[in-house]
Structures are given as C-alpha cells and as structure tokens.
Amino acid sequence: MADQPLRDSNPGKSTTGKVSDAGIAGSLSREPVRRRCVNIWTGGVQGRSCEDLHNVREYLDSIAPPHLAEEWDKVGLLSAPPSPCSVARIFIALDLTPPVRDEMIQKGIDLLVCYHPPIFKPLEHLCAQGNEPASLAVELAYHGVAIYSPHTALDAAVGGTNDVLAAALRLRVCGSLVLPPRRRHVKLVVFVPESHVEEIAGAVFTAGAGRIGNRTRYSQCSFRTKGTGTFFGDESTSPAVGEKGRLEFVPEVRFETVVPISCLDAVVQAMRDSHPYEEPAFDLLTMENLPEEPGLGRLAALEKPLSLAALAQHAKQSLGLDHVQLVGPPDRVISTLAVLAGSCGRLPIAAGGKRSFDAVITGELKHHDMLALRAAGISALCLGHGRSEKPALRMLRDKLAERFPSLEVQLSSADVAPYQWV
Numbered sequence: 102m103a104d105q106p107l108r109d110s111n112p113g114k115s116t117t118g119k120v121s122d123a124g125i126a127g128s129l130s131r132e133p134v135r136r137r138c139v140n141i142w143t144g145g146v147q148g149r150s151c152e153d154l155h156n157v158r159e160y161l162d163s164i165a166p167p168h169l170a171e172e173w174d175k176v177g178l179l180s181a182p183p184s185p186c187s188v189a190r191i192f193i194a195l196d197l198t199p200p201v202r203d204e205m206i207q208k209g210i211d212l213l214v215c216y217h218p219p220i221f222k223p224l225e226h227l228c229a230q231g232n233e234p235a236s237l238a239v240e241l242a243y244h245g246v247a248i249y250s251p252h253t254a255l256d257a258a259v260g261g262t263n264d265v266l267a268a269a270l271r272l273r274v275c276g277s278l279v280l281p282p283r284r285r286h287v288k289l290v291v292f293v294p295e296s297h298v299e300e301i302a303g304a305v306f307t308a309g310a311g312r313i314g315n316r317t318r319y320s321q322c323s324f325r326t327k328g329t330g331t332f333f334g335d336e337s338t339s340p341a342v343g344e345k346g347r348l349e350f351v352p353e354v355r356f357e358t359v360v361p362i363s364c365l366d367a368v369v370q371a372m373r374d375s376h377p378y379e380e381p382a383f384d385l386l387t388m389e390n391l392p393e394e395p396g397l398g399r400l401a402a403l404e405k406p407l408s409l410a411a412l413a414q415h416a417k418q419s420l421g422l423d424h425v426q427l428v429g430p431p432d433r434v435i436s437t438l439a440v441l442a443g444s445c446g447r448l449p450i451a452a453g454g455k456r457s458f459d460a461v462i463t464g465e466l467k468h469h470d471m472l473a474l475r476a477a478g479i480s481a482l483c484l485g486h487g488r489s490e491k492p493a494l495r496m497l498r499d500k501l502a503e504r505f506p507s508l509e510v511q512l513s514s515a516d517v518a519p520y521q522w523v
Contacts, residue, residue: 150507151187154178154247157212160504164497165251165258169394174253175218180238181247188212188247190509191501193494195487197234197248200515202241208511210246214497216490218250255493256397257281262442262493263399269492270419270440270462271404278398278439278452287365290357291372291383292330294342298354304375309364323358330382341377359388398448399440400458406436409460409480416462416482420492424522428471429480435459442489446470450477464489487518 158178170176192210194201197219205213219234229240238248255261267274289310293301302323305311311322330353334345342351360368365385373381407415410431417425437458439449445463447470461479464486474481494512502510 151189152505152508154181154186154188154212155184157188157191157501157505158249160501161214161249161251164500165255165261166394167254169257170252170254171397175221176250176252176254179218179220179248179250180242182242182245186245186247188508190511191505192511192513193498193501194513194516195490195494196516196519197237197241198516198519199232199237200517201513202237204513204515205241205246206244212247212249213241214249214251214501216250216252216255216494218252219248251497253397255497256442257395259395260496262490263440265492265496266442266462266489267399267401267440270401270416272401272438272440273404274399274401274440276400277396278400278441278458279396279448281394281396285362286388287360287362288357288386288388289360289368289372289383290355290386291376291381292328292353293356293381294377295327295352295354297375297377298325298356301356301372301375302358304371305358305360305368308367308371310360310368311358312361313359323356325357326355328353328355339379341379397441398445398452401438401440403436403438406434409433409435409482412460413482416484420484420488422484422488425485426466426483427481428466428474428483429460433459433480435480438462442493443486447473449474449479449481462489485518 162177165176167177188211190208190210191212191214192201192205192208193214193216195216197213197215197217201213217234219238222235224235224239227239228236229243230236241248251261256263264274289305291301302311302321306321312320313322330351331348332340332351333348334340336345338345340349342349369383369385372383403412408431409427409429412435413425413427413431416422439445439452439458439461441448441461441463443464444466445461446467449458449461450473459480461474461481463481463483465483466474466481471481498510498512501508
C-alpha cells in the first residue's frame with residue numbers, strides 16, 4: 102500500500118513559498134487525501150474474475166448464521182478494506198499463523214476464512230508486530246486482506262462442524278446435545294372497527310410485530326375474525342363510534358399477531374396511536390416458542406454398537422488418523438454419542454442429565470475435565486482439536502467453490518497443528 106502523490110500541474114517548476122490564494126482555495130475544495138488500502142498482490146490485475154466481498158460475506162453468513170454463535174465468541178467479518186471490495190482468491194485455514202500468512206502473501210489471497218477468530222480479545226494496539234494471530238490480522242488488514250471467522254456459529258449450524266464430523270464417522274444424527282433457549286413472545290389481541298383494521302395492522306407491523314418462522318422469514322402475519330363488540334359510554338366519554346349514554350353494538354374485527362418481547366412497548370404504543378377508540382380493548386398473551394434451530398453439539402447413533410476401542414479404530418480409519426485418545430474402559434459398549442468438535446470441556450456433564458448418550462467424540466480434553474467425565478461415568482474419544490474441525494473446512498471450500506465457480510478457493514497447506522506426535 103502506498104500514498105497517492107499530489108502532482109503539481111506545472112512539473113519542473115518550483116512552487117516553494119509561492120502558494121497563491123487560488124491554490125489554497127482549490128486545495129480546500131478538494132476531497133481530503135486518504136490512504137487507499139489495497140491488496141498489493143492482486144490489486145489491479147487485469148482479467149481476473151472477482152466477486153464483491155459483500156456477496157461472499159452474505160453467503161458465508163447463510164452457512165454459519167452469526168446469531169447462532171456463543172455469546173462470548175467473535176464471528177463474522179472481522180476485518181475488511183473499505184467498500185467496494187472485490188475478492189478473487191479465498192483461503193481457508195483453521196488458524197492464522199506466520200506460515201499461513203506467508204503462504205497467503207505468496208499466493209495473493211484477498212479473503213481469509215479463518216475458523217478460529219484471530220481477533221478475539223480487545224486489541225491493545227494496531228501495530229503489525231509479533232506473530233500472535235491478532236497482530237498478523239492487523240498486518241493483513243494493512244494490505245487489504247479481509248478476514249472472516251465462522252467458529253461456533255458453524256458448530257451450531259445445520260450442516261456445520263458437528264454434522265460434518267458425524268457424517269465423516271458415518272453416524273446418524275438424531276438431535277442436538279444442547280437445545281437453544283426458548284424464545285418468549287407475546288400475542289397481541291386487539292378489537293378494531295372494520296374500517297381501521299389495515300391502518301392498525303400497518304402500524305404494529307412497522308413497529309416489529311407479525312414475524313414468524315426460522316430467522317423471521319415470514320412477516321406481516323396475523324389472524325382476523327369478524328364479530329360484534331359492545332360498549333356503553335357514560336356522559337364523560339367521547340366514543341369514536343356510536344353515542345354516549347346508550348349501549349352500542351359495533352361490527353369489529355378481532356386482530357391478533359405475535360410480538361417479540363423486545364418490541365412489545367413499541368408495538369403497543371403504535372396500536373394505541375393508530376386505534377380510533379379512546380380506550381381500545383386489547384389482550385397481551387404470553388407465549389413460549391419451541392426452538393426453531395439446532396443448538397450446540399449433536400446426538401448421534403452408530404449403525405451398530407461398538408466397544409470404545411473398536412470405535413477408536415473406526416474413527417482412525419474414517420478420518421485417516423494415526424492416534425486418538427480414549428477416556429474410559431476400552432471394552433465399554435457404545436451405541437449413542439455426543440459429537441462436539443474442538444474442545445467440549447465439561448459440557449457433556451451439564452447436558453448429561455437431559456440427554457442420553459454413552460460417550461463423547463470431541464477434539465481434546467483437559468486433564469481435569471477427563472477426570473470429571475470419568476467420575477460422571479461418561480467415556481470420551483479425543484481426535485485432536487484441529488483434526489476434529491478440519492472436515493468442516495473442506496465442506497466450506499466445496500460450498501464456496503460451487504457458489505462462486507469463477508473464484509479460486511483453496512485450503513491452506515501451511516495450516517498445521519501446533520504440536521507433533523513423536
């Protein structure tokens with residue numbers, strides 16, 4: 102990246118000490134000079150097929166919806182040059198390390214899809230120094246390379262990390278280990294004169310009511326029933342329909358729609374503001390919706406029961422592994438499994454009272470977590486942290502290549518585990 106020079110309109114002639122008023126006025130009227138962040142390896146290359154970064158990001162978000170990520174996680178687009186930004190080459194890696202950075206520079210990559218977010222903790226500075234992932238991310242940002250991380254959003258997504266690992270092991274997925282919390286909604290029921298139904302419907306929909314379905318794909322949803330409303334207004338009232346001092350029978354519509362808790366106050370206010378009655382009759386009914394999306398981890402079943410030792414051999418053969426770790430008696434018979442790629446910690450213990458499984462397949466476990474699982478009577482098979490997540494990277498490569506066939510999408514060959522078996 103380099104600054105764009107300001108060129109003298111009369112080259113070869115010194116202007117030192119001779120800045121005119123007109124020149125000052127012209128300088129002030131121009132746009133401020135900005136450093137333009139470009140990919141110095143691919144910027145300006147002619148004839149290369151590109152795609153707008155926004156489109157690639159939207160597709161990645163559809164594979165690993167950010168709202169599925171754990172609250173503590175940092176997912177989605179973590180770094181990007183100013184818009185518009187084009188992408189020609191995409192790199193996929195588990196971690197951002199110096200060898201991965203060097204490989205990216207050599208191959209001229211525009212977008213890094215990094216499973217583990219290199220920017221995780223708050224940055225203390227923006228200096229491109231050191232070999233920590235955050236510092237390497239700053240260095241890539243300086244060169245205009247975008248970074249996207251799916252992490253736990255991909256773990257929870259349908260067809261994501263855990264589903265891909267289960268499929269590679271030829272397991273039949275039969276549910277989620279941890280269900281997402283049930284979302285509370287309120288049903289608004291309001292009684293409206295027929296002449297004002299559409300006005301009130303438009304007002305409450307604009308305020309956030311009426312959305313149902315997976316990720317709110319359906320909007321302006323309501324149910325309407327015609328009926329007759331009655332009221333008697335005393336001498337202090339000013340009814341919008343009928344007269345005070347007598348019993349009125351009014352054709353009305355029972356209008357009902359769902360309202361997220363977060364929008365409740367705004368929706369009720371919108372209903373009141375658009376309703377013709379002085380005192381509109383309405384009900385707020387609390388509802389609890391069942392989860393519409395999967396949670397963290399998967400429950401899966403083997404085609405036929407295997408001992409823990411035989412399951413280990415099956416995993417090694419299916420994934421091409423040399424070593425795995427066993428926690429628990431090797432001869433224990435395993436039929437059902439919890440699948441949690443990466444590092445599951447003690448999550449199986451917390452979920453064990455609500456879900457039934459014989460063993461856990463994960464990437465790695467700390468020593469004391471192994472002891473805790475054994476004390477809880479839960480066996481485990483540890484594949485290696487990165488090795489349990491790598492199948493999902495190949496899935497990402499294939500999906501991106503299929504969706505954007507004109508782009509170059511490749512897995513990093515320098516993305517290796519930080520340890521070796523000897």
